[in-house]
Amino acid sequence: MQGVPGPPGKWVNLKDCRLAPNASNDGDSFLVIHDDRKFIFRLYFADAPETDESVQDRVKEQCRYFGVTREQLRRAGIEARNQTAELLSKPFVVTTRSQDAMGRSQRFYAIVTVGKEDLAEILVARGLARAKGTLANLPDGAAAKDRMKRLKKLEAEAKNSGVGIWSESMKLQKPGWWQRVRSWFLR
Numbered sequence: 001m002q003g004v005p006g007p008p009g010k011w012v013n014l015k016d017c018r019l020a021p022n023a024s025n026d027g028d029s030f031l032v033i034h035d036d037r038k039f040i041f042r043l044y045f046a047d048a049p050e051t052d053e054s055v056q057d058r059v060k061e062q063c064r065y066f067g068v069t070r071e072q073l074r075r076a077g078i079e080a081r082n083q084t085a086e087l088l089s090k091p092f093v094v095t096t097r098s099q100d101a102m103g104r105s106q107r108f109y110a111i112v113t114v115g116k117e118d119l120a121e122i123l124v125a126r127g128l129a130r131a132k133g134t135l136a137n138l139p140d141g142a143a144a145k146d147r148m149k150r151l152k153k154l155e156a157e158a159k160n161s162g163v164g165i166w167s168e169s170m171k172l173q174k175p176g177w178w179q180r181v182r183s184w185f186l187r
Helices: 056-066 070-087 119-125 144-161 164-168 177-185
Strands: 012-019 029-034 037-043 092-100 108-114
Touching: 037 092, 037 119, 056 070, 070 119, 070 164, 108 119, 119 144, 144 164
Parallel strands: 037 108
Antiparallel strands: 012 029, 012 092, 029 037, 092 108
16 A cells, blocks of 8 residues: 555545455455555544454454345445445545554554435445444534444444345344243243
8 A cells, every 4th residue: 555645633535446356355445546546544443344264353243243144244244345346336435534554464444424314324225334433524524423323323224124234133123922922921
């Protein structure tokens, strides 16, 4: 990667960004080309299902959160990665303050705008990410807690509609007759 995308702590807009092919691209973290420089960005506020089995603790925690198996999580992660790649197939805007997103390689937190839509909001609304992650007060002065509140609402709507990963969540399955009988005896 090539340095930092802007002065650390100061919001900058990188226009006309392009997604670059990279084996580590996933739903919420991806390689971007801007002005012939390459950067890896990680979304603020959103956490997509993992496709990388090497992060066992994270996979386990996400399986519990979403109420899915490892295989279901992996499939949802692949879908999130594919949707992100499709959404970022045209030029997009990255807004970043060069905050270190830590990880195996140098990457920075960012807000990504596709057309006039926010990528984190799209993924959460489609059930391909959850409202979670590093927060930041937005460049327009909006509070991080208000942004997270909006994303949590989108997540609840996706969950209630059973879209994306929520379509397979065991947390949303209606209990079978044996579960109802068991719960009656356990009162």
